[in-house]
Structure formats: structure tokens, C-alpha cells
Amino acid sequence: MTHAPGFTPSGLSTRESKSTPRTVRRGPNGERLMTSAMIASIAAPGQRTAPAPFGQALVELAKTNDKIVGLTADLSKYTDLHVFAKAHPDRFYQMGMAEAVLMSAAAGLAREGFTPFATTYAVFASRRAYDFICMAIAEEALDVKIVCALPGLTTGYGPSHQATEDVAIFRGLPNMTIIDPCDAHEIAQAVPAIAAHKGPVYMRLLRGNVPLMLDEYGYRFELGKAKMIRDGRDVLVISTGLMTMRALEAAEALRRDNVDVAVLHVPTIKPLDTQTILREAGIGGRLVVVAENHTIVGGLGEAVAATLLRAGVTPRFRQIALPDEFLDAGALPTLHDRYRISAAAVAAQIREWL
Amino acid sequence: MPTPAMPALAMPGARRPHGANLSLAERAYRIRRHALRMGEVQGQGYIAQALGVADMLAVSYFHALNYRPDEPEWEGRDRFLLSIGHYAIALYAALIEAGILPEGEIETYGADDSRMPMSGMAAYTPGMEITGGSLGHGLGIAVGFALGLKRKRNPAFVYNLLSDGELDEGSTWEAAMAAASHRLGNLIAIVDVNLMQADGVSVEVSNFEPLEPKWAAFGWHVSRVDGNDIPALVAAFDAARALAEPRPRVIICDTKMAKGVPFLEARERNHFLRVEADEWAKAIDILDAARDAALARGDA
Numbered sequence: 001m002t003h004a005p006g007f008t009p010s011g012l013s014t015r016e017s018k019s020t021p022r023t024v025r026r027g028p029n030g031e032r033l034m035t036s037a038m039i040a041s042i043a044a045p046g047q048r049t050a051p052a053p054f055g056q057a058l059v060e061l062a063k064t065n066d067k068i069v070g071l072t073a074d075l076s077k078y079t080d081l082h083v084f085a086k087a088h089p090d091r092f093y094q095m096g097m098a099e100a101v102l103m104s105a106a107a108g109l110a111r112e113g114f115t116p117f118a119t120t121y122a123v124f125a126s127r128r129a130y131d132f133i134c135m136a137i138a139e140e141a142l143d144v145k146i147v148c149a150l151p152g153l154t155t156g157y158g159p160s161h162q163a164t165e166d167v168a169i170f171r172g173l174p175n176m177t178i179i180d181p182c183d184a185h186e187i188a189q190a191v192p193a194i195a196a197h198k199g200p201v202y203m204r205l206l207r208g209n210v211p212l213m214l215d216e217y218g219y220r221f222e223l224g225k226a227k228m229i230r231d232g233r234d235v236l237v238i239s240t241g242l243m244t245m246r247a248l249e250a251a252e253a254l255r256r257d258n259v260d261v262a263v264l265h266v267p268t269i270k271p272l273d274t275q276t277i278l279r280e281a282g283i284g285g286r287l288v289v290v291a292e293n294h295t296i297v298g299g300l301g302e303a304v305a306a307t308l309l310r311a312g313v314t315p316r317f318r319q320i321a322l323p324d325e326f327l328d329a330g331a332l333p334t335l336h337d338r339y340r341i342s343a344a345a346v347a348a349q350i351r352e353w354l
Numbered sequence: 355m356p357t358p359a360m361p362a363l364a365m366p367g368a369r370r371p372h373g374a375n376l377s378l379a380e381r382a383y384r385i386r387r388h389a390l391r392m393g394e395v396q397g398q399g400y401i402a403q404a405l406g407v408a409d410m411l412a413v414s415y416f417h418a419l420n421y422r423p424d425e426p427e428w429e430g431r432d433r434f435l436l437s438i439g440h441y442a443i444a445l446y447a448a449l450i451e452a453g454i455l456p457e458g459e460i461e462t463y464g465a466d467d468s469r470m471p472m473s474g475m476a477a478y479t480p481g482m483e484i485t486g487g488s489l490g491h492g493l494g495i496a497v498g499f500a501l502g503l504k505r506k507r508n509p510a511f512v513y514n515l516l517s518d519g520e521l522d523e524g525s526t527w528e529a530a531m532a533a534a535s536h537r538l539g540n541l542i543a544i545v546d547v548n549l550m551q552a553d554g555v556s557v558e559v560s561n562f563e564p565l566e567p568k569w570a571a572f573g574w575h576v577s578r579v580d581g582n583d584i585p586a587l588v589a590a591f592d593a594a595r596a597l598a599e600p601r602p603r604v605i606i607c608d609t610k611m612a613k614g615v616p617f618l619e620a621r622e623r624n625h626f627l628r629v630e631a632d633e634w635a636k637a638i639d640i641l642d643a644a645r646d647a648a649l650a651r652g653d654a
Contacts, residue, residue, distance in 0.1 A: 100490070100494055114501065132525070
């Protein structure tokens with residue numbers, strides 16, 4: 001049985017049996033490959049970073065916007081909302097480890113005219129709190145901003161914490177705007193932009209020391225807009241979230257092989273900037289690759305595929321995404337290589353497809 | 355396509371003009387009557403629940419709540435949140451009696467493009483604060499309203515009417531804990547204990563008793579009253595509003611389904627009470643006769 005690129009048979013574990021004893025696995029330099037803290041930094045060694053960009057941006061915004069309030073479900077420290085809680089303690093609501101009341105109370109605050117930022121992990125928002133987000137927030141198009149850490153594969157703790165399908169879940173929800181920022185530069189700009197937007201927003205969050213990259217490209221975030229970060233003749237990578245960083249690194253590596261890679265960054269997954277996507281994908285002769293930190297089911301890749309097919313634009317098309325599986329636990333670099341979303345794996349896949 | 359003709363109403367219009375000095379019993383009677391008329395229009399509706407909570411709604415809208423009929427979004431209003439969307443027929447009846455909805459729209463109940471759909475939704479109806487229906491949501495949303503009012507130093511109260519069935523939902527208890535944790539003295543929950551939910555008798559579906567110690571243990575001020583005893587309801591609402599402690603308050607109301615229409619009260623208890631097409635007018639006649647008899651005795 002063969003599968004489209006990126007697909008593996010659903011529900012079949014590729015793991016060794018749990019009855020098989022193991023020895024310590026070591027990396028190329030003999031190092032032990034260990035799972036790091038719950039939220040591993042996705043920054044490469046030596047990469048420029050900025051601390052807690054979401055929390056810092058929210059503190060700044062709250063200075064001039066007295067409608068801003070913050071809520072969390074026992075995860076302020078792990079979503080960088082603790083920075084806001086410290087700066088504006090009277091505008092911070094600790095709701096306890098209770099995602100239903102987190103989302104419901106945010107809805108109530110929005111009904112009273114506030115702009116609540118509600119934070120938790122993406123798995124808990126998308127899986128546990130979905131009905132509350134759907135009926136209390138989205139159905140009334142309330143001004144609640146849902147900001148969630150650990151999107152896709154950004155922790156080695158396994159499926160309980162890996163939100164690999166959150167975008168698929170929220171894409172089906174009317175009224176919901178979905179954004180997946182790439183780096184600290186973009187997060188800082190996205191916070192005031194989503195606060196100014198009327199209606200609910202789901203934002204995937206990178207937290208802690210978050211890499212900085214897009215500032216080097218003179219990039220500015222605009223809600224609903226896809227932006228060309230670099231141009232290229234051979235390949236068009238359409239990417240979102242941290243995969244834009246991976247795509248830019250891969251593009252540099254491929255340039256040395258005389259492969260010219262364009263990168264179109266799509267931070268707003270819904271509503272999708274179909275005009276820009278169709279314009280760029282319609283330029284003949286380029287392989288189109290959609291790259292996302294998300295399951296291959298129901299994310300940006302399928303959204304772009306449907307957009308192209310509906311418009312009759314049919315370039316060669318490939319997806320870089322997580323497989324339709326519950327993912328392994330382990331060290332993040334190991335997992336990013338295993339599931340082929342590291343920069344090296346992105347470059348390797350593009351080479352295979354050329 | 356032409357709009358299908360509405361079924362003829364047995365008794366169009368209540369028989370006394372809307373007045374400022376009607377008794378709470380008279381208000382409850384009129385709320386029941388509006389609800390029965392809606393049931394007749396649609397041929398169905400959660401009428402047993404509506405008749406059961408009519409006394410509580412009369413006390414809410416004509417004793418406890420602060421509101422302006424011609425300005426449903428008035429910032430100073432007490433917020434009344436209906437989490438049990440299927441009780442909408444009851445709340446519409448109360449909103450009509452309160453002058454927030456026009457009585458003339460009774461004939462549109464449940465019809466296409468009506469402002470009164472079968473399940474209550476915020477976007478459809480003036481005076482409907484939230485979209486209910488997905489049970490277990492209301493109390494959490496009420497927590498957010500109460501937090502927001504406190505932030506604005508707005509002295510309004512937030513009321514949330516929830517059903518005993520909603521006590522099965524874990525989210526109700528998340529909200530109960532959060533309300534006490536945030537010391538929400540401006541939040542009043544009203545639990546309608548009619549002992550009937552979709553699959554049968556509530557305490558047999560999932561035994562939520564003992565209720566008073568349960569709410570008290572969650573940090574709430576608790577009272578439990580006969581939800582069809584108007585003086586008892588008035589006393590409970592007064593006490594809940596007057597309490598100085600910064601604690602959320604719950605009024606547990608034991609109500610009788612289909613209260614006020616004996617032949618429906620006696621019918622086999624069911625979450626969705628069956629009423630035959632010719633029985634709506636009969637129910638209204640019985641309700642009217644009972645009210646007239648009470649007036650003659652001088653106790654209405």
C-alpha cells in the first residue's frame with residue numbers, strides 16, 4: 001500500500017513493543033538524547049532570541065488599552081502570561097486548572113466590553129475546551145483572544161501535550177481567526193493586531209526564549225496577509241509558524257546547491273490570503289511545497305490545496321507536515337528529524353522532489 | 355412560497371392590560387398563559403418546565419431585577435443568563451410580560467425568521483444575554499460577566515438560571531469553584547430542581563443530592579425554597595441580594611413541572627411533555643378559571 005508523501009497508515013504504531021528492554025540512545029557525538037523540559041526551546045544553538053515576546057507585548061498594549069485583561073488555567077508561567085500578571089496584577093485572572101470556565105469566563109468578560117487574552121496549552125484549548133470556545137465565544141463572535149503554547153510538535157512529552165491537530169479542529173469553526181506566528185518579532189507585532197481585530201482569534205504561541213529571524217527580512221505582520229519573505233525561481237515554499245524559519249534555513253542551504261527557493265509566509269491560516277497564494281502558485285515552473293508544524297490532515301496544506309484546485313491552478317504540489325499519527329516522546333531535535341520538520345529534513349525533502 | 359397560515363389561537367391576548375400594579379401571582383399567571391399560547395402556536399415546546407419556573411420568573415422580573423424594557427442593553431441592568439436554552443419558551447413569556455418583547459410576536463414563536471427560536475440564542479432575542487443550549491456553559495459565562503461588572507464597579511447582579519440536569523456537567527462545578535475563589539458577591543445562581551431530565555428522574559440519572567451541603571462546600575451562600583411559593587421566593591431573592599459577604603449565592607428552587615395545569619401535572623412525568631393539539635386551549639381555559647377563582651377568593 002502506498003501513501004501520498006507525508007502520509008503513514010493511520011493508527012499503526014511504528015514504535016518497538018513496550019516489552020523490549022532498551023539501552024541509552026546516543027547522538028553522533030556520544031551525547032545522551034534526552035527529553036528536555038516540558039517546553040523545549042526551539043532556538044538553535046547561538047540563534048538570536050527574545051524573552052517572552054507575547055507577555056512583553058501584552059504588557060505594552062495594556063498600558064494604552066484599558067480593555068485588555070488576561071486569564072489563564074494554571075499555565076501563566078508556561079504561556080508567558082506571568083509577565084503580564086506581574087505588571088498588571090489587577091487585570092489578571094487565575095481561573096485554576098479549569099479550561100471550561102477559563103473560556104466561558106473570557107466570553108463573559110468580552111460581553112462586558114473587555115478584550116480578554118485567555119492562555120493555556122493548545123491541546124487543552126482545542127480538545128478539552130472546544131465546545132465552550134464554539135458556543136460561548138465563536139457563536140457570538142466575541143472579542144476573546146485564545147493564545148496557546150505547545151502548538152504542533154514543540155514538546156517531547158508525547159500526545160498529551162503535542163497539539164498536532166489544533167488547526168484542523170479550529171479551521172471548521174465559523175468566525176474564528178487562526179494565526180501561527182513564526183518568531184518573536186512576529187509575535188510582538190501580532191499581539192496588538194489581534195487585539196484590534198473584532199472577533200475571536202486563536203493564536204499558536206512560541207514562548208520562553210523565542211528565536212528572532214523575520215526582523216532581518218524587514219518583515220511586518222498584517223492580519224490576514226501572506227508575505228513573500230524571499231523570492232526564488234525553482235521552488236515556492238508556502239509555510240506558517242516556525243516552519244517559515246525552517247524553510248528560510250533550508251532555502252539558504254539549497255541556494256548553495258543552486259536551487260532557488262522562494263518562501264511565502266502565511267501566518268494567518270484562517271481567513272486564508274487566497275489572492276496572494278494563487279498569484280504566487282500561479283507563476284509557472286515552480287514546485288509548490290506547503291510546510292507546517294501540524295498534522296497533514298486539515299491544516300494549511302489542505303487549505304492551500306483546496307484553494308489551488310478550486311481556482312484551477314495545478315502546480316506540482318507537496319506537503320511537509322507531521323504524519324497522521326500520535327507522535328513519539330523524546331528529545332525535540334530527535335523528533336524534528338524523525339518527523340522531517342527540521343531545516344535539514346526540509347532541504348532533503350525538497351531535493352528529493354526536484 | 356406563501357407563509358403558512360398560523361393555527362388559530364384559542365384566546366388571543368391576555369384579558370387584562372399590561373399594568374404596573376399587578377401582583378406577582380398575576381404576573382406568574384400571565385407568564386404561564388403566554389407560554390401556553392406559544393406552545394399552541396408551535397404545537398410543542400418545553401411547556402412543563404416553563405409552567406414550573408413561571409413563579410420564579412415572575413419574582414425575578416417583577417421583584418428582583420433592575421432593567422429597562424425599552425433599553426434591553428442598558429448598562430445598569432441586572433444580567434439574567436439562561437443557560438438552559440430549551441427553557442426559552444419560559445423566558446420569552448417573561449420578556450413579553452416585562453415589555454421587552456411585544457406580545458404580538460407570540461404567533462411567531464418557533465417560526466422561520468422569528469426572534470423567538472425554540473432554543474434561546476443571544477443574537478436572536480432582545481433580553482437574551484447568552485446563547486444557551488449546550489448545557490453546563492451558563493454558570494462559567496456568568497462568572498465572566500460578574501468579573502467584568504466588578505472591574506467596571508458596576509453594582510448590577512448577574513443571575514444564571516440553570517437546571518438540575520446541568521449539575522451533572524463538570525463545567526458547572528469548575529465555575530462554582532471559580533466564582534467562590536474570585537469572591538463573586540454579585541453572582542446569583544438559580545437552580546431549577548424539577549427532578550426530570552432527558553433520560554428520566556434527575557437523581558436517578560445522576561444523584562446530585564445532597565445539594566445544599568454541596569454548594570456550601572464549594573463556598574456559596576445557599577438557600578433552598580419551594581420554587582412555586584411566591585412569598586418564599588421573594589424572601590430568598592431578598593436575602594441573596596442583601597447578603598453582605600463577598601460570596602456567590604445560589605437559590606435552589608424545587609419546582610413542580612407543569613405547575614398550574616392539573617391535568618398536565620398529573621400526566622406521566624416526562625422531560626418533553628406531550629400535549630395534544632386540542633389540549634392547549636383546554637390548558638389555557640383551566641389556567642384562566644383557576645386565576646379567576648383565586649381573584650374571587652381575593653388571594654391573587
